[in-house]
Amino acid sequence: GAGVSQSPSNKVTEKGKDVELRCDPISGHTALYWYRQSLGQGLEFLIYFQGNSAPDKSGLPSDRFSAERTGGSVSTLTIQRTQQEDSAVYLCASSFSTATNEKLFFGSGTQLSVL
Amino acid sequence: AQKITQTQPGMFVQEKEAVTLDCTYDTSDQSYGLFWYKQPSSGEMIFLIYQGSYDEQNATEGRYSLNFQKARKSANLVISASQLGDSAMYFCAMRGSSGGGADGLTFGKGTHLIIQP
Numbered sequence: 001g002a003g004v005s006q007s008p009s010n011k012v013t014e015k016g017k018d019v020e021l022r023c024d025p026i027s028g029h030t031a032l033y034w035y036r037q038s039l040g041q042g043l044e045f046l047i048y049f050q051g052n053s054a055p056d057k058s059g060l061p062s063d064r065f066s067a068e069r070t071g072g073s074v075s076t077l078t079i080q081r082t083q084q085e086d087s088a089v090y091l092c093a094s095s096f097s098t099a100t101n102e103k104l105f106f107g108s109g110t111q112l113s114v115l
Numbered sequence: 116a117q118k119i120t121q122t123q124p125g126m127f128v129q130e131k132e133a134v135t136l137d138c139t140y141d142t143s144d145q146s147y148g149l150f151w152y153k154q155p156s157s158g159e160m161i162f163l164i165y166q167g168s169y170d171e172q173n174a175t176e177g178r179y180s181l182n183f184q185k186a187r188k189s190a191n192l193v194i195s196a197s198q199l200g201d202s203a204m205y206f207c208a209m210r211g212s213s214g215g216g217a218d219g220l221t222f223g224k225g226t227h228l229i230i231q232p
Contacts, residue, residue, distance in 0.1 A: 041224065042222045042225050043206070043222040093160075100146055100168075104219060106152075
């Protein structure tokens with residue numbers, strides 16, 4: 001596709017269940033980013049991939065969060081044993097490179113609601 | 116570490132007036148980029164304008180311009196002739212050169228701009 005695609009667009013789950021969020025970046029973009037945006041707040045950086053590797057996972061809020069990227073393309077963000085505080089919009093973005101002048105292209109996000 | 120500060124949580128502006136959204140930043144990087152994004156109520160993040168740390172001229176993109184004052188570490192967004200469709204959240208962000216760009220963009224908390232008819 002032409003842009004960053006995220007699925008599902010909305011996810012409602014029960015506390016304690018696992019969820020998987022998917023991101024399909026723009027073709028050819030080597031860098032992929034996950035952010036979290038709570039209601040009315042700014043963007044919180046979660047994790048970054050260069051190719052398939054994630055050099056720094058320290059932004060993940062807890063060990064219930066994990067992410068992977070395969071084939072240098074699609075990425076999945078998995079949240080295990082979801083808690084109500086995990087409710088937020090999860091945004092994925094990609095860029096052609098990590099140069100300082102490279103803008104990030106964002107997907108439409110996944111709205112996660114944990115009941 | 117990088118930090119973006121946006122001191123205006125919300126702004127009300129009359130249609131057709133110009134508006135300035137404030138942004139200050141803090142970084143130890145010599146090379147960095149500054150970005151502004153717009154987020155309407157639909158939630159999408161729309162890129163507006165970019166300014167490089169070594170750019171001598173202020174960036175402009177249509178009705179958007181960036182008032183870059185490097186010594187003051189300030190990168191204010193100016194929207195000329197505001198329109199009702201400009202109502203949205205506006206985020207200032209920066210991308211530094213340290214760490215190879217591992218952090219992507221660091222964002223401010225945003226300014227909620229409301230254009231009144």
